[in-house]
Amino acid sequence: MSHAPPDFFNQSQQRITDALKGVVATEDATVSAALTDASLYSADNGGKRIRPILLQAAALAIGGESDDMRLDAPACAVELIHSYSLIHDDLPAMDDDDLRRGKPSLHRAFDEATAILVGDGLQAKAFELLACAPGLSAQQRVSMIEALSVAAGCAGMVGGQFIDIQSTDCTISITQLQNMHSLKTGALIKASLRIGGIAAAANDAQLQALDTFGDCIGLAFQVVDDILDVEGDTATLGKTSGKDTEANKPTYVKLLGLAGAKAEAQRLLESALDALESFGDSADALRDIARYIVQRDH
């Protein structure tokens, strides 16, 4: 199995980056140009765009078309939530990270106040995009907003980051570690899949299958991140490798050992693929992305 991202992945990445820049750049003269510049800096960050790509692949699995323009706004919305979380996580009071994907993190390239405000603004923009998403019914839009807001908030991403910060220098169990990552990373990945499903009018059983797939690849994603933090080098990762070990954060590698963590990632991949059993070939993009998440080298 190749380590290269699947074709679907490469095609979607550029489309999403272009759409994101369009969303963040504004013609509105009341908006400060300096604030727009800082927002664009974060949009053009070379991210993998895994969440919006999963959103598109989920719509495809349900019978939609991945290049359906109605997916653009929701795809940007989930990526904006992810981008804002990285900006805030990098702040000195949080993970204090100077480097993000090979470039200075936003508070280093600008300043802390700008980083806090750009993050806050991107979160608001995500919900604006969903509220105004063209071609979707009002009911689809509120269902998407519900999924994204819950995933982004204290019962999701924010709650997971809080537990992560609190558990630095602590010994936690594998169950606690999984809960933390389910919230911090898993919730938004799961919401991205669900939002793609909602866009393609998935039924409850299909949404449930996407949720299960999301649970598995969300955790797999984090297990692989922990493995790469130990095995990767800073140049390939685009962030400081060994950072989690240095900060004395709990990781899968610490709890399971390197071989144990790799076996866990493989087990999660298989469970993810099992969850898609009832889907036909239309879910092949989802299957490819799941394999890529586990086999990537950065």
Next chain:
Amino acid sequence: MSHAPPDFFNQSQQRITDALKGVVATEDATVSAALTDASLYSADNGGKRIRPILLQAAALAIGGESDDMRLDAPACAVELIHSYSLIHDDLPAMDDDDLRRGKPSLHRAFDEATAILVGDGLQAKAFELLACAPGLSAQQRVSMIEALSVAAGCAGMVGGQFIDIQSTDCTISITQLQNMHSLKTGALIKASLRIGGIAAAANDAQLQALDTFGDCIGLAFQVVDDILDVEGDTATLGKTSGKDTEANKPTYVKLLGLAGAKAEAQRLLESALDALESFGDSADALRDIARYIVQRDH
């Protein structure tokens, strides 16, 4: 005219504070208890609740009932956005304020990381509340989310705070000052009124009248804040008085003088009342609140 808040104001305040605590407290076992505690600290902050009260009064003006339970979720949503903005504004990298309404600001009572995350979580919760608001159509809910997200973002509150921080130690014109406050304070006040109007099924002309009223009282609110920053004392204000002068921030009092600022507040009050001309007695609560905003002493 008395300086006391109108009856409507007092009745609504307690209802909103109770509803907010209910919203922020969660039964969800995956949410960290420490994060919930910090969120509750911010909900129980003795705020005036002007935005949710305006939302209720706007619904009343359109023919709704101010104690309609369908207003509770939207009322909490606008207050949560306001609360999160105060938490982030108080951070050391922003206004660096240790005191908020007579109590330690959130990052002083807890820590900076908690303050960033609580703010982020409250913003997400605001949109979740609107997406799930009972008794309102999906179209009403997406219209509310559109209004709130635009008002909260870079073309609104976040953009205004960014300009505010950039203009410290700068000389700016009265037009620039008004633009800054229209974004920073006015946008959310205007959105609160509009959301109350949407809840009561206002027509476009009525929403337009509420917008004009909101523009005037939003600015009036800020002019009075600047006056109180000079005239008030720390005990009555519950925050450090003279703070804006000390930080060398542009204010209406600096640009217009104390007497000029007072005349401007009065002029804005009259324009606000004019905007309500086509409304009958049902808009009396809005009129009372407008007078209170201009005549309050804290």
